[in-house]
Amino acid sequence: MKRTPDVPYVPTRQVVVDAMLKLADVKKDDVLYDLGCGDGRIVITAAKEYGARGTGVDINPERIQEANANAREANVTDKVRFIEGDLFEEDFSQASVVTLYLLPAVNQKLRPILMKQLKPGTRIVSHAFDMGDWEPEQTVEVDGTKIFLWTIPEKK
Numbered sequence: 001m002k003r004t005p006d007v008p009y010v011p012t013r014q015v016v017v018d019a020m021l022k023l024a025d026v027k028k029d030d031v032l033y034d035l036g037c038g039d040g041r042i043v044i045t046a047a048k049e050y051g052a053r054g055t056g057v058d059i060n061p062e063r064i065q066e067a068n069a070n071a072r073e074a075n076v077t078d079k080v081r082f083i084e085g086d087l088f089e090e091d092f093s094q095a096s097v098v099t100l101y102l103l104p105a106v107n108q109k110l111r112p113i114l115m116k117q118l119k120p121g122t123r124i125v126s127h128a129f130d131m132g133d134w135e136p137e138q139t140v141e142v143d144g145t146k147i148f149l150w151t152i153p154e155k156k
Contacts, residue, residue, distance in 0.1 A: 006106045019142040024097045024125045026050045033095040035087045040067025047076035056082040093117040101127040122152040
């Protein structure tokens with residue numbers, strides 16, 4: 001039995017997507033993972049605008065179909081892939097950038113997984129929601145919404 005999604009599907013406005021990618025300082029050699037990717041717009045924009053490779057993960061098969069269709073339309077299928085899966089069970093250790101638009105409780109639950117899997121220096125950008133007591137390095141406001149940036153610290 002598949003879990004129901006932890007968050008409702010609310011697409012990130014393009015102006016916010018652009019600001020998230022800019023805040024994460026996405027480059028051509030980055031590997032971006034969007035956890036809860038919805039229609040794939042963050043991964044697709046990273047591929048189109050920056051030439052980055054990306055993977056979107058979403059638990060909803062309809063969103064994955066939509067994301068794949070959008071990737072074909074944007075001609076970036078060589079750079080992006082979308083997988084139907086549970087963010088708490090996926091391996092995203094290859095990521096150099098992780099983007100999130102989840103709820104605070106989901107971010108909190110994901111945080112130890114991010115800390116364990118991601119290499120030091122990996123950037124995490126979250127739309128609208130923080131990570132509790134993990135202070136962001138930067139907070140930017142765009143179009144009435146906040147975006148937070150963290151970097152995975154060196155392992156102790």
